[in-house]
Amino acid sequence: MTTFDAVQVGGATNGSGRGAWYDVVVIGGGAAGLSGALALGRSRRSVLVIDGGQPRNAPAAHMHNYLSRDGTAPLDLLAVGRAEVAGYGGQCMAGSVATVERMDGDPARARFQVGLSDGTTVSARRLLVATGLLDELPEVPGVAERWGRDVIHCPYCHGWEVRDQAIGILATGPMTVHGALLFRQLSADVVVFQHTAPPLSAEQAEQLAARGITVIAGEVAALEVRDDRLVGVRLRSGAFVPRQAVVVAPRVGARAALLRTLGLETTALEIAGSVIGSYIAADGTGATSVPGVWVAGNVADPMAQVITAAAAGLKAGAAINADLIAEETTRAVAAFRARNTATPKPCAIAMPGK
Numbered sequence: 001m002t003t004f005d006a007v008q009v010g011g012a013t014n015g016s017g018r019g020a021w022y023d024v025v026v027i028g029g030g031a032a033g034l035s036g037a038l039a040l041g042r043s044r045r046s047v048l049v050i051d052g053g054q055p056r057n058a059p060a061a062h063m064h065n066y067l068s069r070d071g072t073a074p075l076d077l078l079a080v081g082r083a084e085v086a087g088y089g090g091q092c093m094a095g096s097v098a099t100v101e102r103m104d105g106d107p108a109r110a111r112f113q114v115g116l117s118d119g120t121t122v123s124a125r126r127l128l129v130a131t132g133l134l135d136e137l138p139e140v141p142g143v144a145e146r147w148g149r150d151v152i153h154c155p156y157c158h159g160w161e162v163r164d165q166a167i168g169i170l171a172t173g174p175m176t177v178h179g180a181l182l183f184r185q186l187s188a189d190v191v192v193f194q195h196t197a198p199p200l201s202a203e204q205a206e207q208l209a210a211r212g213i214t215v216i217a218g219e220v221a222a223l224e225v226r227d228d229r230l231v232g233v234r235l236r237s238g239a240f241v242p243r244q245a246v247v248v249a250p251r252v253g254a255r256a257a258l259l260r261t262l263g264l265e266t267t268a269l270e271i272a273g274s275v276i277g278s279y280i281a282a283d284g285t286g287a288t289s290v291p292g293v294w295v296a297g298n299v300a301d302p303m304a305q306v307i308t309a310a311a312a313g314l315k316a317g318a319a320i321n322a323d324l325i326a327e328e329t330t331r332a333v334a335a336f337r338a339r340n341t342a343t344p345k346p347c348a349i350a351m352p353g354k
């Protein structure tokens with residue numbers, strides 16, 4: 001799927017046969033990547049955004065909790081972002097990055113070659129990786145089909161829209177009670193389907209009971225849909241529980257396999273002893289352990305919402321610009337010193353009478 005037309009890649013070329021050169025190539029043009037590209041473009045950096053056109057929230061009709069843009073369609077926000085990036089000379093192209101390689105072994109002068117799946121290559125002094133994450137959904141018939149509509153995961157993204165509805169929590173891991181209590185804030189009719197989750201502790205069972213949340217034992221067989229609406233949950237026992245929305249807790253896996261060639265592996269995201277996902281570890285600016293490579297958004301922080309992913313992209317973009325400035329200044333100082341400390345040529349002075 002592409003959300004926009006490919007552009008002709010048009011950075012500087014250096015005759016190396018390694019494609020156009022950019023100060024920064026941004027891999028992933030969601031909120032994080034575009035926000036980083038905007039900061040870089042406004043800093044007069046040459047920047048190319050390469051985007052596969054599959055932002056995580058694409059299944060949802062609307063995006064919420066983005067101050068001043070609440071209710072905007074997810075793809076509309078990104079179209080506006082691409083236009084803003086283009087306004088400062090940044091380029092956005094549709095495409096999928098397949099390979100990333102370091103072009104030299106000197107970490108102080110990191111250079112990267114980026115290969116697209118169509119065979120195009122481009123080169124960059126720095127990389128901003130904003131590839132997001134993949135939601136691995138529970139394998140229950142109906143879940144994938146209704147994802148982002150009446151199968152949801154986040155009270156801040158969809159909670160208001162399901163307020164006062166009959167909500168089911170599909171328990172699969174350690175987030176069950178947390179999710180149930182958050183959705184109880186939005187509706188008095190919340191039930192937990194125990195499904196494949198480990199048994200609740202006595203404390204958890206008491207918390208749910210105290211908040212009027214019923215726990216239903218047994219595995220869920222399928223979600224049932226009528227007239228394009230979720231109507232309920234069918235258990236393996238044959239019992240049917242009417243529900244208007246079902247909450248799931250997907251495993252959240254960083255889309256970062258292409259960084260392995262640079263030596264960047266994902267870190268496991270653990271909650272209460274269970275691994276619920278992965279992310280690329282980075283410092284507060286998004287700098288990774290590989291010099292020259294930054295990450296922003298869901299690839300680095302699975303909990304990031306659109307507005308916080310955009311903020312992380314801005315932070316990373318600013319840090320990359322500062323890093324490039326530091327490198328350029330070091331070089332300028334070396335050249336300046338070379339000019340000013342050059343051995344003076346002996347000058348012949350004509351002496352009167354000689």
Ligand SMILES: Cc1cc2nc3c(=O)[nH]c(=O)nc-3n(C[C@H](O)[C@H](O)[C@H](O)COP(=O)(O)OP(=O)(O)OC[C@H]3O[C@@H](n4cnc5c(N)ncnc54)[C@H](O)[C@@H]3O)c2cc1C
Nearest residue numbers: 028030031032052053054056057064097132297298305306
């Ligand atoms: C159903 C659903 C609804 C949501 N609703 C909301 C909401 O209402 N409000 C909210 O704040 N948050 C919401 N979220 C969370 C939101 O989706 C994320 O916070 C946001 O998408 C993170 O932005 P990002 O830029 O990090 O990643 P993404 O938006 O996922 O963008 C990453 C981009 O990188 C591209 N990419 C990946 N790999 C490559 C590659 N190899 N080459 C080129 N491009 C690549 C992808 O195609 C994608 O376009 C929702 C999530 C889901 C699942």
